[in-house]
Amino acid sequence: MxxxxxxxxxxxxxxxxxxxxxxxxxxxxxxxxxxxQPSLRVPDFLPTPPRGRLIVIGAGKASAAMAKAVEDHWEGPLEGIVVTRYGYAVPCKRIEIIEAAHPVPDEAGLTAAKRMLQRVSGLTAEDLVLCLISGGGSSLLPLPAEGMTLQDKQDINQALLASGATISEMNCVRRHLSAIKGGRLAAACYPARVVNLIISDVPADAAADIASGPTVPDPTSCADALAVLKRYEIKVSPAVIALLESGRSETFKPDDPRLPHIETHLIATPxxxxxxxxxxxxxxxxxxxxxxxxxxxxxxxxxxxxxxxxxxxxxxxxxxxxxxxxxxxxxxxxxxxxxxxxxxxxxxxxxxxxxxxxxxxxxxxxxxxxxxxxxxxxxxxxxxxxxxxxxxxxxxxxxxxxxxxxxxxxxxxxxxxxxxxxxxxxxxxxxxxxxxxxxxxxxxx
Structure with a gap:
């Protein structure tokens, strides 16, 4: 250091x-x-090779280093895309590395999120998605919920960061205003099997709070997100309030039939x-x-x-x-x-x-x-x-x-x-x- x-x-x-x-x-x-370090933590948690394709996706400050560790220890074919913070890229040969902004999201993160959803579409039950998640992923995957813009996400994110809200409260809001977080990315992988390798940066190692849980189910609700906005007096547009009140942006819950094949490993913790x-x-x-x-x-x-x-x-x-x-x-x-x-x-x-x-x-x-x-x-x-x-x-x-x-x-x-x-x-x-x-x-x- x-x-x-x-x-x-x-x-x-x-x-x-x-x-x-x-x-x-x-x-x-x-x-x-x-x-x-991902080079130390990732190898012991790699899954057995699938019958079909291995697709690697991920987001967070450690995701590029995690991707490099996967490449270094995986003998079979693989492909994928991960997004990390500017300056945190690690060169990979088979996994595409995209850099984007943190803690306030930008267009690069928005593009990466869209491309990640495209990459996991059309998979089969024979395929395996290896998801590499670490802290910072919330701002690196800023795909807004329907009816919202990137500017809306940026404004709300800045207000949350200044409010004194806990990370759990902030990520509750982020999940419910997203088109990719709160289990949505995992649902997009269905019917492929999903294995999460996660480096925890949150209290109690709650997987739904790490990068706002794109590939794990979410136990919180739209009502919880509204309560956070009210508690910290965070001003949002009427459209955002209407979205949350309607429940249209509800996240995927543990009993959702599209999330049956998810395996999660916390490979490094505080x-x-x-x-x-x-x-x-x-x-x-x-x-x-x-x-x-x-x-x-x-x-x-x-x-x-x-x-x-x-x-x-x-x-x-x-x-x-x-x-x-x-x-x-x-x-x-x-x-x-x-x-x-x-x-x-x-x-x-x-x-x-x-x-x-x-x-x-x-x-x-x-x-x-x-x-x-x-x-x-x-x-x-x-x-x-x-x-x-x-x-x-x-x-x-x-x-x-x-x-x-x-x-x-x-x-x-x-x-x-x-x-x-x-x-x-x-x-x-x-x-x-x-x-x-x-x-x-x-x-x-």
Whole structure:
């Protein structure tokens, strides 16, 4: 993983020998990303060859890398088409790779969705569709429901992203305003058998929420989608309201006869990534504790709560004895209040820093495992005990930046952003808090 950070002298806290806090946290982040690489995860889940054709389809930030892994380990004939985010393409020989926009969809994604539906039409029961799905697929397959336009989808998507809605709520709306999500793509494959290989980027690994579930049944309803729009006061056209109220855009349910031959495998998950990071910490002699892989809520609120836990560990040795690392994953949300440059991971981290207020011996990293936090090509950032004081020396007020949703601007000014480039996977957010020593028993240089 490449990064744009530069370690300051205060970042070198020695625990269990010569252990650099920054380097340990980056190694953990690297380990979380490495364990979820498609080249490692895909081969063990490949199905047996069908009697008929193998058609490969897919969408998401990891889909091109997944397609390459299929090509590398499949001996028989195959063909297909997948769509991934701009910059995330991996060259394939037999599977066509299309790039499109994320998180706000564009015409390239619309074209890819139409072509994907065409590719799976006219299949037989002897054929097999191998579907490669990862996070990001919702915006990469933006085929609007009947009566809607791409502009409608773009406007609603931007409103959802700014609303503070959870990923489950956002994807409920997206499924019901789509002509390809919510099991519709799987129904288009009928009567062919469908095998899903999925890299999860959502809390609880709910398959219907990963890329809005194009090839799995959906338990939610049009009424649920309407409730989300009302709850977050998202303005949509009368045509959209009428579409949802009529039930014409209802998704495919688990008992639908067109979805009888679907097999789904979660090949990489946030929990898998956190366990890999924990092993990396323990190999360095530091105990790691996984607090949860499905933590949700406002990023700034989660940051404040995590700061309280870190303080209790540092000051009281409860519930864990330092030195130790607190790991967590999931997907927080950000309600946009300002006009700064931010993402949910760096907003969490800045809120954590404000609440810690320079607590000694406490370090942290937060980043998106796909390499993109928010709409910036920045994965996340590092937090150190002197982060706030260094910011103030530069005339930067941390609380002002937090209120303006400008966490990327904050950490970039300090040289503490973490930039990975495309990671070719996506197992959601990664957060690690390192409490290097207990208060009153410092272990520092």
């Amino acid at each position: 490449k990064d744009s950070t530069s370690a300051s002298p205060s970042s070198n806290v020695s625990v269990s020998g010569e252990l650099d806090a920054d380097r340990l946290m980056k190694r953990m982040f690297n380990a979380a990303i490495a364990i979820a 929990q898998l990534a956190l366990e890999a990071a924990a092993r990396e910490a323990r190999a360095a002699g530091i105990e790691a504790h996984i607090l949860g892989d499905s933590i949700e809520g406002e990023a700034r609120d989660v940051g404040a709560v995590m700061a309280g836990i870190a303080k209790q560990v540092h000051r009281r040795g409860q519930p864990f004895e330092p030195p130790c690392i607190l790991l967590s994953g999931g997907e927080t949300t950000v309600t946009i209040r300002g006009n700064g440059r931010g993402g949910r991971n760096v907003e969490f981290l800045l809120s954590l820093g404000v609440a810690l207020n320079g607590e000694p011996e406490v370090f942290a990293i937060a980043g998106d495992t796909d390499g993109v936090d928010g709409q910036e090509e920045i994965a996340g950032a590092l937090l150190r005990p002197d982060t706030l004081s260094r910011a103030r020396e530069l005339g930067i007020r941390p609380t002002d930046r937090l209120e303006n949703n400008d966490a990327h601007g904050f950490f970039q000014a300090l040289g503490d952003s973490v930039v990975t480039g495309p990671t070719l996977t996506n197992v959601n957010d990664f957060r690690a808090i390192f409490i290097a020593a207990q208060h009153g028993n410092p272990r520092s240089n």
